[in-house]
Amino acid sequence: MASYTLKINNKNFTIEADPTMPLLWAIRDLAGLTGTKYGCGIAQCGACTIHLNGNPVRSCSIPVSAAANQSITTIEGLSDDNSHPVQQAWIQDQVPQCGYCQSGQIMAAAALIKRNPNPTDKDIDMAMQGHICRCGTYPRIRKAIKTAAALSTAKASTK
Ligand code: FES
């Protein structure tokens, strides 16, 4: 066991954990942020996606020791009031069915829009590859990413 500081959503959490504990466990069980989901535990489904220093990563497959003192954003930190363009688009286009995979989908989509404000179908397919939805919401996810890109551009032009 060792002591680590996790910087999650601009807040510091001091935790005691085995260095090899998956970051996902620390986020959910030690920091108490349960919006990030466990699907497979082996980096194959995308349900556990968070941002580490702004990049989308699969938190089930990163040891907590590798994420200490770095900037972590979870679904809870995307916005205070569901105002992030991806959240707005997901509501507008009614994307989720059971919802289980959607935190990971939203975090992947948010990272895509940030680095590519106008993604093509191909860009979307590449970025969302390996984000499994057992309910098959893929067409709505693709539509909502385009909605989010438009909302994001509109928001930027009113600033
Ligand atoms: S739980 Fe991490 S990729 Fe499936």
Ligand code: FES
């Ligand atoms: S909405 Fe059910 S798994 Fe994606």
